Amino acid sequence: MQGDFHYYATYCAAVLAGYEHERCLAICYSAQLVDYCSRSWLKKVGGPSEAATTQLQLELLDARTDRMGLNDITRIWASFHFLPRDLYAEVGRGSRNYRDKYRLICGPCGELLAETVNLAKGKGDQAAGLAMHVLADTWAHTYFAGTPSLVINNTDQHFFELMPQEDGSFERRRVSFSHNPSAAEDPEKGVYVGSVYQSSENSIMNLGHGRAGHLPDYSFIRYVYQPAWGDYREILKDNPGDYEKAFSQMVYALGFLFGTEETFDKDRCVSDKVAPHLETIRGIIAKRQVDASADWKAFGESLSGEPIPDFDMYAYQDEYRSAGKFAASDTFLGRFFEAALSQKKMVTEKIKESGNRLAGTYRVTKQKDR
Amino acid sequence: MTIVQRVRDIIVGLVMLALALFLLVSEEAAYPAIVAIYTLVLEIAGFRLLWYYLTMARHMVGGLRILFQGAIYVDMGLFTASLINVPQMYILIYLTGTLAFSAVVDLLRARESKGIQSAWKLKAFQGAVKLLIALICLIYMHSPAMVVDVFCAGYIFSALMRIVGAFRRAPVITIS
Numbered sequence: 001m002q003g004d005f006h007y008y009a010t011y012c013a014a015v016l017a018g019y020e021h022e023r024c025l026a027i028c029y030s031a032q033l034v035d036y037c038s039r040s041w042l043k044k045v046g047g048p049s050e051a052a053t054t055q056l057q058l059e060l061l062d063a064r065t066d067r068m069g070l071n072d073i074t075r076i077w078a079s080f081h082f083l084p085r086d087l088y089a090e091v092g093r094g095s096r097n098y099r100d101k102y103r104l105i106c107g108p109c110g111e112l113l114a115e116t117v118n119l120a121k122g123k124g125d126q127a128a129g130l131a132m133h134v135l136a137d138t139w140a141h142t143y144f145a146g147t148p149s150l151v152i153n154n155t156d157q158h159f160f161e162l163m164p165q166e167d168g169s170f171e172r173r174r175v176s177f178s179h180n181p182s183a184a185e186d187p188e189k190g191v192y193v194g195s196v197y198q199s200s201e202n203s204i205m206n207l208g209h210g211r212a213g214h215l216p217d218y219s220f221i222r223y224v225y226q227p228a229w230g231d232y233r234e235i236l237k238d239n240p241g242d243y244e245k246a247f248s249q250m251v252y253a254l255g256f257l258f259g260t261e262e263t264f265d266k267d268r269c270v271s272d273k274v275a276p277h278l279e280t281i282r283g284i285i286a287k288r289q290v291d292a293s294a295d296w297k298a299f300g301e302s303l304s305g306e307p308i309p310d311f312d313m314y315a316y317q318d319e320y321r322s323a324g325k326f327a328a329s330d331t332f333l334g335r336f337f338e339a340a341l342s343q344k345k346m347v348t349e350k351i352k353e354s355g356n357r358l359a360g361t362y363r364v365t366k367q368k369d370r
Numbered sequence: 371m372t373i374v375q376r377v378r379d380i381i382v383g384l385v386m387l388a389l390a391l392f393l394l395v396s397e398e399a400a401y402p403a404i405v406a407i408y409t410l411v412l413e414i415a416g417f418r419l420l421w422y423y424l425t426m427a428r429h430m431v432g433g434l435r436i437l438f439q440g441a442i443y444v445d446m447g448l449f450t451a452s453l454i455n456v457p458q459m460y461i462l463i464y465l466t467g468t469l470a471f472s473a474v475v476d477l478l479r480a481r482e483s484k485g486i487q488s489a490w491k492l493k494a495f496q497g498a499v500k501l502l503i504a505l506i507c508l509i510y511m512h513s514p515a516m517v518v519d520v521f522c523a524g525y526i527f528s529a530l531m532r533i534v535g536a537f538r539r540a541p542v543i544t545i546s
Contacts, residue, residue, distance in 0.1 A: 095425035
């Protein structure tokens with residue numbers, strides 16, 4: 001998912017869950033920050049490098065793909081962007097390495113999602129926002145794994161978009177992937193940007209949905225393809241339906257974190273609070289556009305009656321940097337870093353507990369004084 | 371390209387440079403060494419691919435491609451090893467053939483890159499030069515000493531291109 005959903009749609013979900021405006025902003029800011037909190041950014045703001053929740057392209061270019069490097073990549077991407085659905089999934093074929101990778105395939109409503117939401121309970125708005133990022137991505141990144149893997153994440157030419165027709169049916173249109181990162185995507189012509197085929201199993205080109213580029217992040221798209229792991233079965237990904245469920249599940253989960261829901265049931269993807277706005281939400285989700293920020297923003301402002309500022313990745317930098325060594329944990333970013341470290345620790349330990357070696361061991365090295 | 375891959379490319383490039391210079395200096399003794407190294411590299415690459423296919427890629431959509439690649443590498447390696455006892459002329463023909471094949475692959479990749487609006491000029495230049503060298507080798511095949519010199523020049527060119535390529539920043543598409 002992109003900024004339109006992680007920032008503006010999360011704001012809308014927080015309003016519907018009952019949060020007041022300022023707390024909604026804190027939640028959606030934290031949800032969006034997950035996509036910016038790289039080691040390079042942490043170095044600039046003076047945060048702990050272990051709290052990285054993403055990796056920049058330049059960082060990935062130089063990332064090692066030996067065992068230690070792969071563990072680091074997997075800890076970041078599986079914890080925050082590709083939460084595994086079932087760490088104990090039946091595989092029944094292939095080597096242990098294949099099984100380990102297969103079990104990291106992302107999907108919604110898994111046990112780890114419940115752990116993520118429960119972990120955020122009572123930990124503040126930063127933890128809530130971070131959990132909402134993870135939750136939303138489980139819907140958008142379904143069928144891809146947060147570890148470099150050709151045998152899991154590869155896509156081939158059998159990739160079609162289902163174009164809705166006036167009579168309610170769908171027409172198949174082949175998706176052609178350009179491999180030029182600077183090229184513009186053109187949904188009208190069915191041209192999207194994806195990574196180049198690399199036969200090396202652990203190439204970073206084979207991380208997550210890199211082979212399909214940003215296509216899985218678009219809310220309007222419905223597509224069928226043959227995932228590398230799928231025994232030549234064609235799989236349908238219905239983003240409009242999934243994004244609606246993601247939004248409803250966010251409202252429900254935030255209700256749980258706010259205190260209006262007593263428990264969090266990982267399989268529940270509906271919320272009564274969404275029903276009155278369903279038509280508007282469906283309209284935004286189904287609109288063919290690569291960035292739905294303006295529509296979500298307008299919807300959010302109509303819900304709360306308050307303006308939503310644009311996302312500024314350095315908004316809380318001065319507060320964090322000017323806080324002393326011991327007061328830093330009480331700042332906005334300090335609480336976000338704490339939430340990130342907790343999430344990474346929890347997911348890494350769960351992966352390790354399952355006998356899977358791909359995330360390695362969670363370890364925090366002592367930070368130098370800022 | 372990761373740092374490890376860059377270092378690997380630089381090392382391979384330096385080995386190729388050393389081999390070319392060795393071949394230039396001592397034409398007689400260099401042939402068995404070249405054949406042995408070619409064989410070793412092809413066999414290792416082939417068996418690695420076959421192992422990858424057996425343990426993982428056979429469960430992948432499109433995984434047969436890996437199997438075929440592995441089988442071809444192993445086969446080429448065995449064929450290369452069999453050249454150890456044939457006259458040097460045939461070894462030169464074989465090496466020239468591999469150079470020409472490599473040139474065609476470079477040109478096809480350049481064409482593919484151009485088609486997807488990616489960087490293609492360096493790859494096309496590399497392919498064109500390799501093809502030219504292979505043609506010169508064929509033309510002067512009756513003069514082994516000349517062919518060895520031209521072949522070495524081609525080898526040095528490939529080695530330098532590999533080293534230069536290791537320092538280039540490659541565009542990459544990732545996800546967020």
